[in-house]
Amino acid sequence: MSPAIRIAGVTKRFRSLQALAGVDLEIAQGEFFGLLGPNGAGKTTLISSLAGLARPDSGTLEVMGHDVVRDYRAARMALGVVPQELVFDPFFTVREMLVLQSGYFGLKKNDAWIDEILHHLDLTSKANANMRMLSGGMKRRALVAQALVHRPPVIVLDEPTAGVDVELRQGLWHFIRKLNRDGHTIVLTTHYLEEAETLCGRIAMLKAGRVVALDTTANLLQRFASHALKVKLAAPVVLPAALAAKATRQESTELEFGFDRFDEVAELLAGVKSAGGTIVDMVLGTPDMEQVFVGIMNQN
Amino acid sequence: MQGFNTLLYKECLRFWKVGFQTVLSPVLTAVLYLLIFGHVLEDHVQPYPGVNYTAFLVPGLVMMTVLQNAFANSSSSLIQSKITGNIVFVLLPPISYREFYSAYVIAAVLRGAMCGLGVLLVSLPFVSFNIAEPVWIVAFTLLGGAFLASLGVIAGIWADKFDQLAAFQNFLIMPLTMLSGVFYSIHSLPVFWQGVSHFNPFFFMIDGFRYGFFGVSDVSPWTSIGVVTVCFVVLAVITLQMLGRGYKLRA
Numbered sequence: 001m002s003p004a005i006r007i008a009g010v011t012k013r014f015r016s017l018q019a020l021a022g023v024d025l026e027i028a029q030g031e032f033f034g035l036l037g038p039n040g041a042g043k044t045t046l047i048s049s050l051a052g053l054a055r056p057d058s059g060t061l062e063v064m065g066h067d068v069v070r071d072y073r074a075a076r077m078a079l080g081v082v083p084q085e086l087v088f089d090p091f092f093t094v095r096e097m098l099v100l101q102s103g104y105f106g107l108k109k110n111d112a113w114i115d116e117i118l119h120h121l122d123l124t125s126k127a128n129a130n131m132r133m134l135s136g137g138m139k140r141r142a143l144v145a146q147a148l149v150h151r152p153p154v155i156v157l158d159e160p161t162a163g164v165d166v167e168l169r170q171g172l173w174h175f176i177r178k179l180n181r182d183g184h185t186i187v188l189t190t191h192y193l194e195e196a197e198t199l200c201g202r203i204a205m206l207k208a209g210r211v212v213a214l215d216t217t218a219n220l221l222q223r224f225a226s227h228a229l230k231v232k233l234a235a236p237v238v239l240p241a242a243l244a245a246k247a248t249r250q251e252s253t254e255l256e257f258g259f260d261r262f263d264e265v266a267e268l269l270a271g272v273k274s275a276g277g278t279i280v281d282m283v284l285g286t287p288d289m290e291q292v293f294v295g296i297m298n299q300n
Numbered sequence: 301m302q303g304f305n306t307l308l309y310k311e312c313l314r315f316w317k318v319g320f321q322t323v324l325s326p327v328l329t330a331v332l333y334l335l336i337f338g339h340v341l342e343d344h345v346q347p348y349p350g351v352n353y354t355a356f357l358v359p360g361l362v363m364m365t366v367l368q369n370a371f372a373n374s375s376s377s378l379i380q381s382k383i384t385g386n387i388v389f390v391l392l393p394p395i396s397y398r399e400f401y402s403a404y405v406i407a408a409v410l411r412g413a414m415c416g417l418g419v420l421l422v423s424l425p426f427v428s429f430n431i432a433e434p435v436w437i438v439a440f441t442l443l444g445g446a447f448l449a450s451l452g453v454i455a456g457i458w459a460d461k462f463d464q465l466a467a468f469q470n471f472l473i474m475p476l477t478m479l480s481g482v483f484y485s486i487h488s489l490p491v492f493w494q495g496v497s498h499f500n501p502f503f504f505m506i507d508g509f510r511y512g513f514f515g516v517s518d519v520s521p522w523t524s525i526g527v528v529t530v531c532f533v534v535l536a537v538i539t540l541q542m543l544g545r546g547y548k549l550r551a
Contacts, residue, residue, distance in 0.1 A: 053550055081392055085385050087384060087389075091313070091314050097389075101393070106303055
């Protein structure tokens with residue numbers, strides 16, 4: 001079985017900017033995959049190259065075994081892309097736009113599927129509204145609908161929840177998860193790291209056009225993040241050097257320590273107490289993707 | 301083919317939805333030209349023996365409307381899509397660059413022909429003539445329209461902002477159209493300017509188109525159709541190469 005996406009040795013330069021500096025990546029069919037990185041890391045360029053919107057200087061990209069240049073028709077049929085920018089055609093209604101998009105992909109009678117998408121994305125009542133009349137969140141969901149009209153096996157979502165409120169975001173993820181359960185491969189880029197942590201089984205992190213981390217979400221959390229103990233004191237104290245070295249943050253009456261084993265908590269609390277600190281509040285934090293992200297980006 | 305059919309349909313639907321601006325306005329503009337120039341010059345100019353000035357003017361205005369609107373359709377559609385970003389909707393699907401080109405050009409020719417037909421119909425109460433060679437009318441409408449539509453595709457792709465497109469339209473298309481013999485026969489010009497007119501492809505489009513109405517023209521319609529065909533083919537090849545390379549569309 002061919003991978004959903006295979007990227008080999010892809011480079012892309014825009015004048016003096018090396019947007020992609022040799023990216024190799026393979027995403028299996030059925031994965032929920034996260035592509036993370038700071039702004040300018042090359043995520044959108046990589047997605048654009050995959051979708052045929054940008055032409056790499058070297059390397060190859062395949063979607064479901066189809067080369068995106070040589071076999072572009074099959075590759076594009078297999079791919080649905082939700083672009084990052086909130087773009088729309090002001091001449092058409094939501095339904096007209098979806099019918100047109102179906103036609104571009106060679107589908108004549110697609111009304112049943114269009115109705116289903118509209119239902120799942122909570123857009124049924126707006127089907128005959130002009131795109132200009134929709135709110136930002138609705139426009140975003142309409143973009144998702146457009147990417148799905150041809151039932152692509154691989155769906156790429158480039159920051160799909162930017163500007164979408166919490167309720168709608170949850171509805172969107174519910175639908176995307178369903179698509180993933182139904183066998184669609186999902187590739188997600190997002191700046192909401194908790195979303196990536198919750199949804200993605202595997203994550204790649206890009207920095208300056210290179211993949212700097214690639215592993216399962218669980219492994220990344222285990223390797224790069226630790227639990228956190230956050231303590232609030234009644235008054236500031238001076239910690240002994242050994243304890244201060246374990247603190248990841250110390251601001252006035254607030255202290256934060258990282259730890260891997262829970263039996264370390266008692267030692268840390270005892271150390272604070274013996275330094276003269278009176279604890280007025282305490283929180284235990286679990287490892288999160290933000291820690292992983294910051295750690296990896298600082299390493300590289 | 302379905303992708304091409306849909307893109308063609310979408311391009312037609314796009315201009316039809318704003319028909320006041322894209323069809324009725326150009327017809328009104330051309331009719332105003334007809335009324336004003338016809339009124340002022342009718343008794344002073346007889347371009348061809350047996351053809352009065354207003355009748356002479358009508359085919360020129362019809363063709364000018366065809367050409368300007370064919371250019372306007374493809375160029376404005378592309379630049380709007382580029383600036384608003386919705387061009388991705390036609391770049392992501394499996395539509396080849398040849399299908400892309402054909403859809404934009406055919407839709408533009410249709411709009412041009414529709415506007416031209418509108419001008420002709422509205423002119424009928426003011427003039428009477430028998431159409432001498434309708435095949436030439438159709439041939440020049442299609443080839444001239446396709447030439448300008450291709451030029452519109454090039455301008456729409458090349459321009460990064462509306463200002464650049466307006467410059468293309470106002471400093472190239474408009475002068476070449478106005479100086480192509482829409483309002484006069486080039487035989488009324490000094491010899492030097494008659495020669496210069498032969499370097500303007502728009503002159504051959506207008507002159508050949510007019511031949512279809514009167515069976516009379518400044519140059520042979522075969523010469524005109526040859527020039528227009530060569531110009532169209534050259535422009536089509538350039539446009540297809542731009543699209544094939546993804547110039548300004550695919551980074």
